[in-house]
Amino acid sequence: xxxxRIEFVSSAVLRDMESAKRIEYLLRVxxxxxxxxxxxxxxxxxxxxLIEETMNLVNDKFTGIEISSLGASSTSQWKERIIRMLGGKxxxxxxxxxxxxxxxxxxxxxxxxxxxGFAGDKP
Amino acid sequence: MLGWLQGLIDRFFGSxxxxxGLYGAPNAGKTTLANKISMDFVGEPLGKVxxxxxxxxxxxxxxxxxxxxxxxxxxxxxLDMPGIATKVDYRxxxxxxxxxxxxxxxxxxxxxxIIEAIKWLENVDAAxxxxxxxxxxxxxxxxxxxxxxxARNIPVILVANKTDLPGSNVKRIREAFPQYPLVHISAxxxxxxxxxxxxxxEKVG
Numbered sequence: 001x002x003x004x005r006i007e008f009v010s011s012a013v014l015r016d017m018e019s020a021k022r023i024e025y026l027l028r029v030x031x032x033x034x035x036x037x038x039x040x041x042x043x044x045x046x047x048x049x050l051i052e053e054t055m056n057l058v059n060d061k062f063t064g065i066e067i068s069s070l071g072a073s074s075t076s077q078w079k080e081r082i083i084r085m086l087g088g089k090x091x092x093x094x095x096x097x098x099x100x101x102x103x104x105x106x107x108x109x110x111x112x113x114x115x116x117g118f119a120g121d122k123p
Numbered sequence: 124m125l126g127w128l129q130g131l132i133d134r135f136f137g138s139x140x141x142x143x144g145l146y147g148a149p150n151a152g153k154t155t156l157a158n159k160i161s162m163d164f165v166g167e168p169l170g171k172v173x174x175x176x177x178x179x180x181x182x183x184x185x186x187x188x189x190x191x192x193x194x195x196x197x198x199x200x201x202l203d204m205p206g207i208a209t210k211v212d213y214r215x216x217x218x219x220x221x222x223x224x225x226x227x228x229x230x231x232x233x234x235x236x237i238i239e240a241i242k243w244l245e246n247v248d249a250a251x252x253x254x255x256x257x258x259x260x261x262x263x264x265x266x267x268x269x270x271x272x273x274a275r276n277i278p279v280i281l282v283a284n285k286t287d288l289p290g291s292n293v294k295r296i297r298e299a300f301p302q303y304p305l306v307h308i309s310a311x312x313x314x315x316x317x318x319x320x321x322x323x324x325e326k327v328g
Contacts, residue, residue: 044270051209051267052241055234060227064210067263099210107261109299 002118011040019046023053030065030098041069041092066102068112069094140198141327144247148264149176149206151253152284156310157203161185170203175219177233179205182243192320197328204243205236207264244271249278249327256283257290261299278327283307
């Protein structure tokens with residue numbers, strides 16, 4: 001069975017990045033075939049941008065992503081940005097990975113249950 | 124200026140015009156519902172329904188749909204959005220008997236449709252977020268749709284669809300998203316759609 005690599009990303013890594021750069025970083029890691037556990041929740045605009053950019057990348061080999069988040073999402077992107085600029089952390093947790101690797105992902109608002117493995121070719 | 128004039132006309136004649144978007148995951152029953160609304164108020168369907176996911180791959184529009192309930196009139200542009208997903212695999216279409224090349228084309232079109240639906244999130248005046256009540260509603264797609272609509276202060280009505288099916292669980296949707304008005308319907312057989320129309324008037328009319 002192939003190995004599964006998980007990258008645990010501190011919110012400090014993404015703190016100074018603009019939304020587009022954050023999404024670019026996340027997708028770069030995912031396309032390497034890694035699961036990401038992010039120490040915060042993405043804002044609604046970032047979630048939207050992530051889906052949009054993922055769709056731009058979809059092809060026969062890369063079929064997209066699975067994503068699940070915990071914690072309240074702030075509806076204000078500016079509020080989140082100011083918190084980050086002041087060195088603070090927005091609460092939450094996000095798990096993202098290549099769709100081919102994640103067989104099942106369930107979220108009951110207090111925990112995320114994830115089953116990963118390779119169904120066929122490595123992503 | 125035109126918007127102001129339209130507002131004055133609307134106020135004078137007691138009518139209002141809005142863009143109503145139907146959002147949700149693939150196969151939630153958005154097109155079935157859009158067809159039901161269109162048939163009830165225009166007399167013709169809007170789009171093709173299929174059991175194969177991503178049947179709607181471009182935004183389907185029906186303009187100037189006049190909804191009349193209890194003497195009130197609401198004119199709307201009905202927008203049936205492609206289902207939003209985080210993954211599209213052409214291999215998933217093969218099991219429906221679609222050949223490989225057509226499946227690849229369908230997948231490519233589906234990704235473009237998802238992007239188009241996402242871009243429209245900024246441009247609708249109100250949204251019906253349609254969920255298959257036999258499925259787990261607490262998915263990232265539903266969370267992302269609702270989060271983006273809420274961030275833009277766009278009024279939302281949750282539609283728990285497919286209540287005609289044995290595994291339907293409306294309570295699960297209510298518990299997952301208690302902050303939104305919810306109407307349970309069967310778009311397929313028309314059950315409770317009158318309640319949905321009343322709710323549309325109440326929340327966005």
